[in-house]
Amino acid sequence: MLLGTRQTLREAMECLNANAKGVVLVVDGNRRLLCTITDGDLRRAILDRISQDTTIADWMTRSASTKPIRPITAPVGTGPDELARLMRGGYHHIPLIDKDGRVADLAMMSDFVTEAEAMPRAVVMAGGRGTRLRPLTAELPKPMLKIGNKPLMEHIITGLRDAGVNEVRISTHYKAEAITNYFGDGQRFGVKIDYLKEDNPLGTAGALGLLPAWDSTLLVINGDILTDINHRAMLTFHRENNAMMTVGVRQYEFEVPYGVVHTQGIAVKRFEEKPTSQFFVNAGIYLLEPEVVNHVVPDKRCDMSDLIRRLLATDALVVSFPISESWIDIGHLQNYEEAREAFARKETG
Numbered sequence: 001m002l003l004g005t006r007q008t009l010r011e012a013m014e015c016l017n018a019n020a021k022g023v024v025l026v027v028d029g030n031r032r033l034l035c036t037i038t039d040g041d042l043r044r045a046i047l048d049r050i051s052q053d054t055t056i057a058d059w060m061t062r063s064a065s066t067k068p069i070r071p072i073t074a075p076v077g078t079g080p081d082e083l084a085r086l087m088r089g090g091y092h093h094i095p096l097i098d099k100d101g102r103v104a105d106l107a108m109m110s111d112f113v114t115e116a117e118a119m120p121r122a123v124v125m126a127g128g129r130g131t132r133l134r135p136l137t138a139e140l141p142k143p144m145l146k147i148g149n150k151p152l153m154e155h156i157i158t159g160l161r162d163a164g165v166n167e168v169r170i171s172t173h174y175k176a177e178a179i180t181n182y183f184g185d186g187q188r189f190g191v192k193i194d195y196l197k198e199d200n201p202l203g204t205a206g207a208l209g210l211l212p213a214w215d216s217t218l219l220v221i222n223g224d225i226l227t228d229i230n231h232r233a234m235l236t237f238h239r240e241n242n243a244m245m246t247v248g249v250r251q252y253e254f255e256v257p258y259g260v261v262h263t264q265g266i267a268v269k270r271f272e273e274k275p276t277s278q279f280f281v282n283a284g285i286y287l288l289e290p291e292v293v294n295h296v297v298p299d300k301r302c303d304m305s306d307l308i309r310r311l312l313a314t315d316a317l318v319v320s321f322p323i324s325e326s327w328i329d330i331g332h333l334q335n336y337e338e339a340r341e342a343f344a345r346k347e348t349g
Contacts, residue, residue, distance in 0.1 A: 208293055282304070
């Protein structure tokens, strides 16, 4: 949980994932607190295209938009009522400092809240035909293709369950019976499952128009993704930013296979040998507030890209959440083979 400034953001992420507390503390050589690093801090660093190999010292000296703010602390021995009062100010973690100014302990919101924050209901979009995966999808819908000895969608469902989601709706269209027969009401998978039947394909967001009214945050995930994303971290990020919609994004690099010539008129001004461009691409995982459904017309096709554009046109706050965990979109045969191989490597250690 304690790191020094010579360590990197990558090491901070590894430490954060290992300690399961949602924070690491950065200290000097005398264990005096310099800053805290949260999951959200590291995700924002990715969005700012700060390399994960950047040292914590370098990260701390960057511009005010990215550098950490010195955290609130409390003396060792502070009573629970006072700590709870401080937590109500929006703090999830409060480092406890001894009389010599050194980190002695960490008070956490979970110390004062007996039940974890409820996870939202989830919708898994599984109505597509998976034409790019033929002939594998000639008899099965894409989410039912095997990864290891389980259908891809079972990995998605158990990932949601393990994150605390207990109600899941699955949108179906192509070969729907293969999904409904396998998952049933969800009891044997530890969740309650209902289905949204698309009589006609409604796109990656259109099935939201089939939902009964809801009054809390909704998690939506495409049914063709294999990922270890931290759903709770995404929910925290969404709520910290008071977003109308949070879009999971993945960093993607593309190398131009040729030397790029930059010109001005007929004059050559600069030459780049096989440059690499970086983008953030849509990762197919979303958090939505109830008002979002007002932008989906029932029984009309709507892709998620359409929905995002409609929200942006109203100046609604749509934020991006970078996924640093494993993530594979099973969109093509090559992707499917990569996913099977990656899962096999994980299983064998």
